[in-house]
Amino acid sequence: MEHSQRARIRAGDAAAFAELxxxxxxxxxxYAVRSTGNWSAAEDIVSLTFLEAWRLRGKLRPDGDSLLPWLLGITTNVLRNTARSARRHQAALARIPPQDSVPDFADELVGRLQDAEQLAAAQRALATLRRGDREVFTLCVWSGLDYASAAEALGVPVGTVRSRLSRARTRLRALAQQELERGREPLPGSGQHSVGRVEASWSTEEEHR
Structure with missing residues (x-):
């Protein structure tokens, strides 16, 4: 079925692409949410990924197992491109003189505050990693790809995936330990520690790989 779907997608079959x-x-x-830390931006990433997948359908390998590594490889490139665009946009904004603005309190009304805090804490931790290590960690731990599939998604050898993932885990564990030794303050009104919750989330997902 997967091989037939590959052939149909390569041939431009819209129904097969809809199944994909x-x-x-x-x-x-x-994957996009965990990479960007932004639910709205992730929706745009999904749209861009499938638009790019349709454009690149002729380059899809005729053989293989799951199509997910191919898609997540495209997503990774889209994330890289949007990150570069965002940096250029921020640099342009920084050159604009500041103006007085009225505070917007709409964000205080969100119903998933703890999820947002947890995601933000994860983003801060992942931001300390090299880009390649961060991508491998997100693909293997959060998206559940095995080493071979992650290697296919990123276009690198399996050994590179293994070494990057090991380096990422070591760095994140060291960061979590530093936070614990610092004696963190609880999040307001939650009675919990953000990094502790994120660390538990990573550990849980790794146990189920």
Whole structure:
């Protein structure tokens, strides 16, 4: 079925491509959310990923197992491109003289505050990693790809995936230990520690790999 779907997608079959979206859009979205820390931006990443996948359908290998590594490889490139665009945009904004503005309190009304705090804490921790290490960690730990699939997604050898993932885990564990030794203050009104919750989330997902 997968091989037939590959052939149909390569031939430009819209129905086969719709099946691809139905099968994997949620996984692409989860990867994008965890990479960007922004639910709205992740929706744009999903759209861009599938637009790019349609454009590149002729380059899809005719053989292989799951199509998810191919899609997540495209997502990774989209994330890189949007990150570069965002940096250029921020640099342009920084050159604009500041103006008086009225505070917007709408964000205080969100219903998933703890999820946002947890995601933000994860983003801060992941931001300390090299880009390659961060991408491997997100693909293997959060998106559930095995070493071979992550290697296919990123276009690197399996050994590179293994070494990057090991380096990322070592760095994140050291960071979590530093936070524990610092004696962190609880999040307001939650009675919990953000990094502790994120560390538990990583550990839980790793146990289920």
């Amino acid at each position: 979206f139905d099968d994997h859009a949620r996984a692409v979205y989860r």
